Amino acid sequence: xxxxxxxxxxxxxxxxxxxxxxxxxxxxxxxxxxxxxxxxxxxxxxxxxxxxxxxxxxxxxxxxxxxxxxxxxxxxxxxxxxxxxxxxxxxxxxxxxxxxxxxxxxxxxxxxxxxxxxxxxxxxxxxxxxxxxxxxxxxxxxxxxxxxxxxxxxxxxxxxxxxxxxxxxxxxxxxxxxxxxxxxxxxxxxxxxxxxxxxxxxxxxxxxxxxxxxxxxxxxxxxxxxxxxxxxxxxxxxxxxxxxxxxxxxxxxxxxxxxxxxxxxxxxxxxxxxxxxxxxxxxxxxxxxxxxxxxxxxxxxxxxxxxxxxxxxxxxxxxxxxxxxxxxxxxxxxxxxxxxxxxxxxxxxxxxxxxxxxxxxxxxxxxxxx
Numbered sequence: 215x216x217x218x219x220x221x222x223x224x225x226x227x228x229x230x231x232x233x234x235x236x237x238x239x240x241x242x243x244x245x246x247x248x249x250x251x252x253x254x255x256x257x258x259x260x261x262x263x264x265x266x267x268x269x270x271x272x273x274x275x276x277x278x279x280x281x282x283x284x285x286x287x288x289x290x291x292x293x294x295x296x297x298x299x300x301x302x303x304x305x306x307x308x309x310x311x312x313x314x315x316x317x318x319x320x321x322x323x324x325x326x327x328x329x330x331x332x333x334x335x336x337x338x339x340x341x342x343x344x345x346x347x348x349x350x351x352x353x354x355x356x357x358x359x360x361x362x363x364x365x366x367x368x369x370x371x372x373x374x375x376x377x378x379x380x381x382x383x384x385x386x387x388x389x390x391x392x393x394x395x396x397x398x399x400x401x402x403x404x405x406x407x408x409x410x411x412x413x414x415x416x417x418x419x420x421x422x423x424x425x426x427x428x429x430x431x432x433x434x435x436x437x438x439x440x441x442x443x444x445x446x447x448x449x450x451x452x453x454x455x456x457x458x459x460x461x462x463x464x465x466x467x468x469x470x471x472x473x474x475x476x477x478x479x480x481x482x483x484x485x486x487x488x489x490x491x492x493x494x495x496x497x498x499x500x501x502x503x504x505x506x507x508x509x510x511x512x513x514x515x516x517x518x519x520x521x522x523x524x525x526x527x528x529x530x531x532x533x534x535x536x537x538x539x540x541x542x543x544x545x546x547x548x549x550x551x552x553x554x555x556x557x558x559x560x561x562x563x564x565x566x567x568x569x570x571x572x573x574x575x576x577x578x579x580x581x582x583x584x
Contacts, residue, residue, distance in 0.1 A: 218287070262502060262581045266553065267492035269512070269575040272484040274458045278473045279451040282308070284544055291464050295456045295482065300481070301469055315447035320438035322454040327431035351407040358400040365393040437504060460484040488571045489560065490522065492579045493553040502527075503584045508558050510579040512571065521561050524581060528555040 282304035289301050369389045371448050376383070458480040490510055494502070503522060510520040531552040533540055557578060560568055 220511060225481065260582065260584050262494065262498045262583060263579065264492055264494050264498070265576070265578045266494075267490055267558075267577045267579050269577060270491045271488040271571075271573045272460075273461070273573065274482045275496075276454060276457070276479045276482060278302075278304065278454055278475055278477060278479070280304070280309070280448050281475045282306075282473060284467055284469055284471045284473060287467055287469060288467065289462050289465060294485075295462060297456055297458050299456045300453055301462075302454040302455055304452040304454070304473065306449055309449040309452055311446065313442065313449055316438060316441040316445045316565070320435065320442060321491050323431060323434040327428065327435060328429045330428040349542045351403055351410055355400065355403045355407060358396065358403050362393075362396040362400050365389075365396040369393040370533055402412045402528060414461055454479075456482055459483055459486055473492065477560065483573060485569050485571075488568065488573065489525070490558040490577055490579060492556045492558055492577075494556055496552050496554060497533070499518055499527075501552060502556070502581060507582045509582075510558065510560070511578040511580075513578075515567060515577045517568075521578075522558045523561055525557045525559040528565045531555075 216352070266303050284302060285305050286303035287301075288299075288303070289295060342521070369392075371389075409539045463483060466481050467473070473479070491507075504524055504526065506524045508522040508524060510522050512520065533552060562568070
């Protein structure tokens with residue numbers, strides 16, 4: 215019986231079977247790589263990303279406004295505080311003494327004002343009296359002038375009559391005496407008027423002087439009141455309070471330590487409204503605009519995605535704010551791509567994770583360009 219199978223000849227090699235498994239795996243790898251590459255390419259057309267980004271927040275320094283010794287420390291490192299909470303208390307005895315001195319000086323100034331007002335009132339009353347005397351004397355002078363005029367007329371008539379022997383010598387002498395008496399009375403009244411006017415002028419000068427004293431006393435009262443307000447303000451500065459809500463950094467103060475005014479002690483880091491500062495390359499800013507949506511991934515919480523928006527762009531690159539900014543006009547020039555800080559703000563205020571973010575944390579941001 216014949217068969218179609220060939221009997222292998224000794225020494226002849228058996229044909230190899232094709233490895234389809236390798237071809238399938240290779241095809242799958244090519245397909246996956248192509249899909250991944252197309253996805254990344256398409257994503258790159260509509261997104262800008264960077265991992266050069268950190269969390270930032272308001273950091274308020276705690277600085278004493280006056281010098282003094284620390285008597286109490288009310289907070290510890292990393293403690294949460296509210297705005298207005300007491301942080302450190304300074305010894306206030308010196309400020310209390312200054313306040314009492316200022317109050318005593320104010321009392322003295324008010325006493326001077328009372329005395330000046332009384333003197334002014336007396337001077338004004340004297341001036342009114344002297345002016346009234348001048349008016350009375352002036353009226354008397356007018357009456358005396360009339361008497362002098364009448365006496366002169368009578369004397370002139372009697373002088374003519376004595377020549378004709380129409381009157382006696384006694385009547386003529388009496389008319390002469392009346393004339394002299396009227397003239398002397400007028401002279402006395404004129405002298406009294408001059409004296410009264412001088413007294414009135416002196417009273418007026420005294421009144422003006424006392425009025426100036428009153429003005430000076432009022433000015434001194436204002437100055438002493440300002441001293442009291444300043445002493446009270448400095449006394450309030452002996453209690454150092456939190457300038458904002460947040461958490462206390464490392465407290466650099468000890469009981470009994472002498473603090474200088476303006477000395478930086480520690481900081482209050484706000485945890486309520488943090489934001490992201492992302493440093494994008496200048497070539498990435500072509501299509502970026504304000505208000506574009508941003509996805510933020512924080513390294514500390516890799517499984518949580520934060521939603522945010524582009525809030526603002528820095529007016530200059532980060533290199534311009536460096537301690538030694540580069541000067542391309544000196545030395546050899548090498549073009550380096552610059553980075554521009556971009557402020558990104560969170561939009562989900564109710565996200566509890568936002569309160570857990572800390573300034574300086576590294577983040578990854580993805581900006582949607584469309």
